[in-house]
Amino acid sequence: MLVRGSVDEGVAKVFMEFGIEPVIDESRARCSKCNGELVELRGDERRRVKDLVFEQTYKHYDVFWLCxxxxAVYFQGAYWTNMTRxxxxILELMDELRIKTPA
Ligand SMILES: [Zn+2]
Incomplete structure (x- = not known):
């Protein structure tokens, strides 16, 4: 049986093998629905998404990304927080794996 820890360790190994840094680079992010390019909207530009998100969401976030x-509209909600965590x-696991198996 696979336990969660070993799955995450597998992800860490893949990241290491392919030299992927476990960071979220929003400047290179694409739309997860259609792979379109996203535009970052701050300040007054945020008005472009006003009718596309819930009012509370619009009030709460300073930055949106629009495909x-x-x-499609993206913002740094719970999913983002979970992904960052x-x-x-994964970064911690990569550090542990590097200690266990030095190059
Ligand atoms: Zn899209």
């Missing part, structure tokens, strides 16, 4: 192809965990 110019399909109009997961990437930190």
């Amino acid at each position: 110019e192809r399909c109009n 997961y990437m930190e965990k």
Whole structure:
């Protein structure tokens, strides 16, 4: 049976093998629905997404990313926080693996 720890360790190994840094680079992010390019919207530019998100969401976030192809809107919500935490965990695992198996 695979336990969660070993799955994460597998992810860490793949990242190491391919030289992938476990960081989220929003400047290179693409739309997860259509792979379109995202535009970052701050300040007054945020108005472009006002009718596309819930009012509370609009008020809460300072930055949005809009897909110019399909109009999907992204912001740093719970999913982002979880992803960031997961990437930190992978980074820790990579450090542990490097200690166990020095190059
Ligand atoms: Zn899209």
